Amino acid sequence: MLQDMPTLTDVAKLAGVSEITVSRVVRNKGPIADATRTRVLSAIEKLGYVPNRAAGSLASSGSQLMGVLLPSLSNIVFPEVLRGIHSALASTGYQPLIGVTDYDLKTEQGIVSSLLAWQPAAIIMTGFDHTDATRRMLANSRVRVAELMDIDADPIDIAVGLSHRRAGFDAGRHLISRGYRRFGYVGHDWDADRRARLRYEGLCTALAEAGLTLEAEQRFAGPSSTIAGRDTLAAMMAKNPTIDVAVFSNDDMAVGGFFYCLTAGIAVKEKLALFGFNGLDIGQSLPMPLSTVRSNRFLIGKIAVEKLLESGERPTEKQIIDTGYEIVAGATA
Template identity: 80%
Template sequence: MLQDAPTLTDVARLAGVSEITVSRVVRNKGPISRSTRERVQAAIEKLGYVPNRAAGALASAGAPLIGVLLPSLSNIVFPEVLRGIHTALASTGYQPLIGVTDYDPVKEQEILSSLLAWQPAAIITTGFEHTDASRRMLSSSKIRVAELMDTDAEPIDIAVGLSHRRAGFDTGRHLISRNYRRFGYVGHDWNADHRARLRYEGLRAALDEAGLELKAEERFDGPSSTMAGRETLAALLSRKPDLDVVVFSNDDMAVGGFFHCLSANIRVGQTLGLFGFNGLDIGQALPLPLSTIRSNRFAIGRIAVEKLLETGQRPAEKLIVDTGYEIIAGATA
């Protein structure tokens, strides 16, 4: 059963101050001692309290809002998700409020608090990795919440995406069926990209089932990029030159790996197989189309909005929508 959202009165009671003091802290108005401000902020975080800034402003203007939190707009994956969101919202009268978290849960918490203060009709966020305070705010708000890209955990309300662990497992089985046996892995920062780690775990599970193992792996300490993929594959092959296939954390990294192979005169698809994830156009535009998995990013954004707007009330039953994926055989593995 959904609990009532915490109120300003609840915060005041927990912090041991007056409601006026809480209001001043929330609005950052008037002289407040540092210790009092810290007590109030701690109570706000513990309760998941969100002030209603819309009451005297935006709500009276009659502009319904959907809060959208994405980890990046430079990664082509998320603009495609946003395009799906925009398409589904186009004829509804709802307007998106967009925040970019840079894969930082603390930054997500800060943006989320600001978005919820405007009392949006719904919040769309990415993945299940939230701070405790963010989860409390989302859980207690009672508004509709969609967590995108992943289905490997229980959602707050709705999850729309795919099982990354299963995608990694199917990657391993596909490559094993093509007679690859000496596997390597090239990845990027798992702290920022939890879904990449789930795919890695699925790959390991598929290899283990077949009595195989990763012969070598190398991870770049930072976000994925073409240059990171090129440099990291070079480092991997300098240690383990006899691999017959390398699985990359995503297509950005795999495209960089392809360029390394060109410069090192490694025959891709013959001497060494390369496999990515996401199904980006750039991978399919290579001289040899990249072998990869294509996720349904546009559909993820579109379906999330459609499901959120089916009812304004959060249902008792949580919903998981699996948008699936497609293995692209390509020519690199």
């Protein structure tokens, strides 16, 4: 059930200041004591208050705006999602306002606050992890919300993506069916990438059902990259040279692992199988196309926009759209 949106008056009462003081803090105008500013900002966050910057301005056409929050534009996964979003918006008259969070929930919170101030028709976000303040702002608004890439939790309104836990499970079953028994895992930072951890959990479940466990695992304390994949696989192999398959958190890491094998003289597949996730073009362009799981990234972005534009009202029931995935046999596992 939608709540009444908190007002500037509500913030003033909670902070114990005048409405003019709240307005000055919101607009960052005029001298304000640090203690007063802290009280006002704390009240704003607690209430989920969002100022209306569209009121009385030409930006009142905000109903034709759609906020899009992505964690990264350097990771090729998300530009493909954005391409799907643009494709669906092309003939609608809606314009996207794009923000990049760098996988930081506080940064996301600030961007959501800024976007909601312009009263967009809808907001597209990535994943289910948000601060409590972000959730309050969205709950207080009338803005429709789509969360992309993941369907392993309850959405605010609409979720479009795939089950990463099931994808990890199916990848494990696929590799077990191919005769692999000595598994290693090469990953990156889970704090910034919940979906990678879900795939890891799915893989471990598949191994457990077959009476197996991971014999080795190594994670890089940072974002994924080809260099991180190369160096992290090297570290794992130095300690556990007998594994016969390395499962990577994604294709970026797996491509780096492939380059490590070339440098170290390890015969890919024959001595060490490699398996990724995402189905990126770079993985399929290797001398031996990467074995991986392909996600439907363009479709995720396109369907999200289509579902958001089906109605001008927030859905009365949560919707989950599973865009699925495909296991790509490739040549590396």
